[in-house]
Amino acid sequence: MFKFVSVSAGLLACLLSTTAVAGPQVGLHDGKIEGVTENGVSRYLGIPYAQPPVGPLRWRAPQSPSPWSGLLEARSFGPDCVQMDMESPPGPGFVNPESEDCLYLNVWAPENATGKRLPVMVWIYGGAFIMGASSYPSYDGTAFAKQDVIVVSLNYRVGRFGFFAHPALKADGEAVGNYGLMDQIKALEWVQTNIVAFGGDPGNVTIFGESAGASSVNFLMASPKARGLFHKAIAQSGGSNGFVKPLDKAEADGKAWGDKKGALTAEALRHLPAATVLDAPVLLPESVIADAQVVLESTPDAYKNGHIADVPYLVGANNYEESLIRWLPGAEKKLIESLGPKGEGVVKLYMADGTPREVAEKRLWGEYAMTLPARWRAEQTAKKNGKVWLYRFGYVPETLRATTPGAGHENEIEMVFDIRQSRTARHEWTPSDLNMTASMNRYWVNFARTGNPNGEGLTPWPAYTAQSRTLMHFDNSGIAPVTDFAKARLDALEAATTK
Known part of the structure; x- marks a missing residue:
């Protein structure tokens, strides 16, 4: 069974305090917050960026939070959004409650950064649009903050809470369906309004995410609603996003589901228990809806047609x-x-190098699902003179190599965030591991600062162009640029799967 708590009525009251205690304090548009400082980094957790999307606000675009008086103690993560159970929790000892009242974000900033204009990175988690949370230990922004980069992570609605359409839910002029993407956009608007108070530069914001988070990055790249809210983008294993559900089909599916639950009106739908809404959650790739406001087309169409933000792109x-x-x-x-x-x-x-058929078939699928779409997006962006950098990550921590055939989906995250010490650590770090994670993190930091991952002391990473077709290869032997990586098999796979 899943776990969730109802906190919409009492969470802010529990967090508000009029008693001053030691900790960094920041004045935001909606009120004052207090965080915690450790080892030169201040963190502020569980900051509301929208009103709780409950009751009449369920299946509505996120609304600005209500101002508060007194001091909000931003020292612990807000609840994760209600979601299906995790088959693979993010490390031993991890636990965080779930609630529909989940639109909170977190900030990591260098101590005493007020008055500076530091680059900002906004992290969007993965989870197939049916799970995920900003509370996961591997998303800790400390390593970035120690290099004068501010990190913001956010919760967004998932499953049927985040992606759902029904004829009864239509509102005059208001976007419908993609509430999870709307949450992300609302959080980016919050950054524009508030990040200066932490020492951040609202004119230098990088969005980055993995899996469904990277898919979100690609949808935001194409969404007119997100234009101008970010200035660089990183998509880690985002897949193709080649399908979006037409709004009329999404509404028909939503009505059929509502009818089965006996909910025929907007009021009845919004009164359904959370456990009922969680039932049979929608799945990627059928989550995202072509609503004509937030999402106009599939992201392959948007990239091919040049309907994307003109910003540096790392993929x-x-x-x-x-x-x-x-x-x-x-x-x-x-x-x-x-x-x-x-x-x-x-x-x-795929078998030409002696690879057994079973292994070759699975490798083909993995490259079709993630490698080929990344190369294709780099190609489309480069053709339109965009600034783009392509990578392939294959580094496996030394203590895991005997049992792990490669870098699986999401395995680069702990390297990107340079998570060397965590209460949920899954392996010991060796000197080789530490060198790789420090390099990965610095490439991402440099990209956030300048729109180019290169910097002093790092192996030069050539930009991807339609002529050079060069990516950066991270694997157990080190870091090196490779031109036309696996060209024969990827070209054949692309030709076979292109209609």
Whole structure:
């Protein structure tokens, strides 16, 4: 069973205090908050960026938070959004309550940064749009803050709470359906209004995310509602996002579901228990809806047509993305069957180096799902003279190499965030691991600062162009640029899967 708590009526009251206690304090647009400082980094957790999306605000665009008086103690994460159970929790000892009242964000900033104009990075978590939370230990922004980069992480609604349409929910002129994406946009608006108070530069904001978070980055790149709210973007293993559900189809599906629950009106829908709404959550790729306001088209169409923000873009995937097949049994067989006669030829290319067929089929699926879309987006961006950097991550921590065939989906996150010490750490760090994580983190820091990942002491990372087709390869042997990585098999796979 899932766990969640109802805190919409009492959370702020519990957090508000008129008694001054030691801790960094920041005055925001809506009130004053107090965080915690440790080792030169101040963190502020559980800051409301919107009103609780409950009752009449369920399935509505996020509304600005109500101002508060006194001091809000921003020392612990707000609740995670209600979601399906995690099959693989983010480390031993992790626990955080769930609630529909979940629109909170967190900030990590250097101590005494007030008055500065530091680059800002806004992290968007993954989880197939049906799970995930900003409270995960691997999303700690301390390493960035120690390098004078402010990190913001946010919760957004997932599952049917975040992506749902129904004819009864239409409101005059208001976007419907993609409430999770609207939450992300609202958080970016909050950054524009408030980040100066932490020492951040609202004119230098980088959005970055992994998996569904990277998909979100790509949707935000294409959304007119997000234009001007960010200035750089990083998409880590975001996939193709080739399908968005038409609004009329989403409304028909929503009505059929509501009818089964006996909820025929907007009021009845909003009175359904959270456990009922959680029932049979919507799944990627059918989560995101072409609502004509937030999402106008699929992101492949947007990238191909040049309907994306003109900002520096860093994109890539890992070398063992087929790790996802544990949740999608048989996906590789279905993909190959869908290719018809072309499928066997592509499989043989993947077996050309002696790779067993079973392994080759899964590798083909992993590259189809993540590697090829990353290369394709880099290609489309480069063709339109965009500034883009492509990577492939394959580094496995030394103590895991005996049992781990490659860098699975999401395995780069702990390196990007340079999470060396955590109460939920899953392995010991060796000197080689520490060198890799420090380099990964510094590339991301440099990109946030300047729109270019390169910097002193790092292996030069060439920009991807339609002529050079060079990516940066991170693996167990080190860091090095590679031109036309796996060109033969990726070109064949692209030709076989392009309609």
